[in-house]
Amino acid sequence: MNKNAWRELGLSDKEYQMIVEQVGREPNLTELNMYSVMWSEHCSYKHSRTSLNLFPTSGPRVIQGPGENAGVVDLGDGWAVVFKIESHNHPSAIEPYQGAATGVGGILRDIFTMGAQPVAFLNSLRFGDLEDPRVRYLFDGAVAGIGGYGNCVGIPTVAGEIYFDPCYSNNPLVNAMCVGVMPKHRLVLGKACGIGNLVVLAGAQTGRDGIHGVTFASEELSNESEEKRPAVQVGDPFLGKLLMDATLEAIEKGLVCGVQDFGGAGLTCALTETAYRAGTGIEVDLDQVPLREQGMKPYEILTSESQERMLMIVDPGKLKELEAVFQRWELSLAVIGKVIEGGKVIARYRKEVVVDVPAESVAGGSPAYEPESREPGYYKILAQHDLSLIPPPDDYGKALQGLLSAPDIASKEWAWRRYDYSVRTSTVQGPGGDAAVVRLRETGKALALAVDGNGTLTYLDPYAGGMMAVAEATRNLCCVGAEPIGITDCLNFGNPEKPEIFWQFKQAVKGMAEACRALDIPVVGGNVSFYNEVEGEAIYPTPVVGAVGLLDNPEKTCNIAFSRVGDLVCLLGASNVSLGGSQYLKTYCHQVAGRLADIDLEFEKKLQVLLRILITEELIVSAHDLSDGGLSVALAESCIAGNSGAEIELNNQVSPILQLFGEGPSRIIISFKPGNKDKVIKLSESSSIPLLFLGEVCGDALIIKSDGDIILKLSLGTMKEAYEEVFSCIMR
Amino acid sequence: MKSKVIVFPGSNCDLDAYHLLKDVLNYRVEYIYFNQKKINNCDLIILPGGFTYGDYLRSGAIARFSPVMDAVIDFAERGGLVLGICNGFQVLTEAGLLPGALYRNNHLHFRCEKIYLRIENNSSPYTMAARKGDILKIPVAHGDGNYYADPRTLEKMERNNQILFRYCDSEGNISNEANPNGSLSNIAGICNKKGNVAGMMPHPERAGETLLGSTDGLVIFRSIFKSLEKGRIER
C-alpha cells in the first residue's frame, strides 16, 4: 500500500506496522479507515491513557468504573446512578447550535444505553471575550443548542458553569454531562455477548455526515466530496427521545443482552468495542444498514457519525418482542448481522468481504504514548508575580459592584432560564446555587449535582488547579448537605504533542488524582479533549469535574440564601487566601498571574464532613462556597438570593482588599439562627475547623465595616442590578 | 375522578401530570397513546406538555393529526373536560378546539421560570375552587407561548368570559414586565365558549408539592374535581 494512504489517514509508519502485524497482512483501505478513526486520539486515548491510570477508580460504591459508556455508582436501596461528562468543543466552534445540541444528545445516549433513566443534564462552558460579536454568536448558539436538545427530550438541565477568557475565543469549550438512575439489576453493558445473537441497528438512517477527524485517501478526495461531508451533524432530539424511551423499555423487559450507542467513529466503534469487550466476533452485512443517501461506500457506512443511532445485541427469539416495543413509536429495526466466535469483525458489502479484522486490535490494540513533558517558561515567572503591588480600590463598594457584573461572576440566569430545569417534577434545587438537588421518587432520597473547573487557576498551577477542581466540585455537594459518591471529568487541553501542554496535562491529572484519594472519591468515567488550540494558541488547561452526591433526605438541604433577619453569618474553614489568579486581578488589573493560596486536602476533607453534619442536623440555614471574587462576592450572592442585607465586620489583622477579594479553597459562608450558636461552635471545634463570626443578616443593604468604619455599603437593588442584568445588556 | 393523560410521540410532561394526579392527589389516572382511537370511561383528558413531533414545523401542528385526536374532539363535543397544558394547549389551538394561536415568544428564547398568574374567571370548571383575582405562582417552560387572536375573536372571548388566566406580577398587576412571552393582553390560559375545553401555558402539575417550591397549581385540579362532583350531584 502507498505510504501516503495511512499517513493521510493520520496514522504513523510505526502504527501502520503494528496494524499489519496485528491483522497478519496489509489492511485494505476500508479497514485502514476503521483503524484510522479508532486509533485516533479521540477514541484510543493514546496520549492520555497512562496518565489516567493515576485516578482511583474503585470503591465500595463503584459498580462500573471507566471503560464503559458511563460510570455506575451504588445509591443503596437497590438503586444506582449512572453519569458521564463529554466535550463537544470543535463542532460547537463552527456550528454552535448543532454542535452543542448533538453534544447533549451524545451524552444522553451514553446514559440510557446502560439502562438508566436520564434525570438531569449539566454543562460547563467557556467562551472568549463577549466584546467580540463572533463570541456572542457562539455563546448564544451553544446555549440555545443545549436547551434545544435537552428541553425537547424532557430531561431537566439543572446546573452548569460558564467562564469567559480570550484564550477560548476561537476554541470554545462545550462540555455536557448527563446523570441517570436505575434499579441496580437493570444494568446493561456494551457487550456483543452470546454467539448467534443478532446485531440490530435502531434509530436514524446512516448518512454521509460527520465522516470527519480523518483525512481520506487521496484518490477519493475531491472538492465535491469535502462538500458532501460537513463536519457537523444535525441532531434530532425528537427521534432521540423516542429512541431513549424504546431502548429503556426494551432493557426493562429484558429483551436485549448488550446495548451500545453510536458516538465518535460510528458503526466501526460500536461493532469493534462491543465484540472486544465480550471477547466475541461480529459478522455484518453492510447492505442491511438503512442509508439516507445512495452510493455510500463501505468505509463511509462504517465511519459515519450520523446521530440518533443505537446498536443492540438480541437473542433471535426476542426479536419480535423487541420490534413491537420500537413499533409503539413507529421506529423500525434493522438486523445487520450476528455475533460469532473467533474475535473478528467481518463486514460484507454486496456479498463480498470488505472487512476482516480482529476486534481486539481495532478497539484495543493502539499504542500508548508517553509524550515528552516540560515545564513551560511562564510558570515560574507568573508564580513570582508580586501581588503586594496591587492597589486597593478607591471605593470598595464600586469594586464589588464591578465584580458582580463581571461576566465570570454575574448571574447566569440569562442562560439557564433557557433550559427547562423543572420538567420531571423532581428538581428540588435548580441552577443558581452551589449544587443542584434532584429527588429520587423511588427511594425518597436525592442526588446532589455540580460541575466545576477553573482554567485560570489550572493555568497558573496545573497541579493545584487539578486538586482544587475536585475539591470545589465535591465541596459544592456538601454545601447542600450531600455526601460525594463519585466524579466524572472532562480534560480540555491543547496539543499533547507539545511538551509544555503535556506537562500541564500530567500535573493537572496528578493533582486531581491526589485530591480524589485524599477525599476518598472515585473517578468512574470521563473524557479527554486535546488539540484545543487555534493557530498554535492553546486554551488554558481546563479540567472540568462533574460530581455526584447522595442526600438522604431532600427536606434537609440547604441553599445559599440569607433568608432570615437576625441570623448569624460566619466564615467556616480556611483563612489563607491570595489575589493570585483572582477575579479582582483579572477584572481590575487585566492580569492572570500570581501564586495561588495553598490547598490542604486533609483540612478540606474535615470541612466537608463538618458541613454535612451541620446541614443534616438542621443547624444552619444557608451555606455558600467561596470561589470567584472571594468573600465579598459570596456575601453579595447570599444577600441577593435571600433578598436581605447583612452587616459584616472584618477582622483587623488582614488588609480589607485581601479579606474581601482574596480567593482560596476550603471556605464557606454559613448563616444560622442565634439559638444554634453554641452547637455550631462546638461541632466546628471538635472538627478543628476555624469558625469566624462576621456579623448578621439584617436590613436591605450589604454593609461591611473595618475597624469600626463602614468601608462598603451597597443596597440590595444596586447589587441585583449589577449581578442580574449584565447578560441581557451584552447579548441584546 | 377518572383522568387520562395522552401520550403523543415527544410528550414529556405526561409523567408529571400522571404523578400529580395519582401520587399527590390520589385520583385515578391512565395513559392513552396517540394512536388509540377510543377513549372510554373518563372524566378528564389531559394533553400534557412536551415537544410533540419535536415541535417541528409548528408546535402542536403534527400531533393534532394523531388518531387519538378524533376521540378527543368527540369527547369535547359531548361536553367532556379537556385540559391542554403548554404543548397540550398548542395542540388544542392547532386542532381548532380553542381559538387563537401560540407562536414564538417575543424575545425568541425558551423561558423557564416561576411566574405569577391571576385568576380572571372563577366560573369555569378549571378555576371554580379559586377566587377571582387570586394569584398563583406556577412555573412556565416554553418557547412558543405568545398567544395571538385577531381583535374580533379576542373581543368575543372577553365577552364570553373565556380568559381564565393572565400573567401578572406578585401583586396581581397586569404589565408588560410580568409578561414572559409577549402574549396578547397577557393571556396565559383560556377556555372554549362552552367552558369545558381549556388550555394554559404554565405548568400547574409542576406546582403541586412543597418540596418543589409551590402548591399553587393544585387549585386547578381541585376545581376540576369540584366541578365534576357538582355535575354528578346535579345529575
Added chain:
Amino acid sequence: MKPTARCLAAWKEENSLYYIAKVEVTLKKVVLDPQGVAVENALKVLGYNNASKVRVGKYIELTVEAEDSKTAAIQVEEMSRRLLSNPVIEDFCYTVQEAGG
C-alpha cells in the same frame, strides 16, 4: 382518451409526473414578527442600514407525484392549508414546477 376504472391505477402510474413544490409560509402582516425584528437589528449591527421590513418565515420544498401540474397544485394548496401553515397567524404561497418524470 379516458381510462376505465379498472386500469386507472396502471394508467396513473404511467402518466404521473413529478412536480417540485416550493411553499413559503410567512406570518400575517398584522402579526408581529419577532424573528424578523431580530434579524433586521442584526443586519443593522453588521452595517446594512439599507435593509428594512425583514420578515422571517418558513420555506418548504417537496416533490409531488401527480397526473398534471393542476392536480399537483391543488394538492399542494391543500397541504399548505391543512398542515404547512396555520391560517390564524400565517399566510402561504407556493409554486409548482415539473421535475421531469
Added chain:
Amino acid sequence: MKPTARCLAAWKEENSLYYIAKVEVTLKKVVLDPQGVAVENALKVLGYNNASKVRVGKYIELTVEAEDSKTAAIQVEEMSRRLLSNPVIEDFCYTVQEAGG
C-alpha cells in the same frame, strides 16, 4: 454622468431604489433534516402518499435600498452568507426584484 465625491451621498439618495429580496435557506442535502422527515410522515398520515423529499428551511423576505439591482443582489448575497445562513450546514438561494421607488 458620474457624480463627484462631494455630492455622492445626495446623488445616491435620489437615485436609489427599493428592492425586495427573498432568501431561502435550507439544510445541505447531505445533512439530516429532522423537520423534513417529520413533515413528510405527517403528510403521509394525512393521505398524501405522493409527497416525498420534503425539506423544511427558512424563508426571509426583506427590502433593500440600493443604487441598482446588481448592488442589491451583492448585498443580499453577503447578508445571506454572513448572517442568514451558516455555510457549514446550510445552503441558500435568493431573488431580488425591484419594488418601485
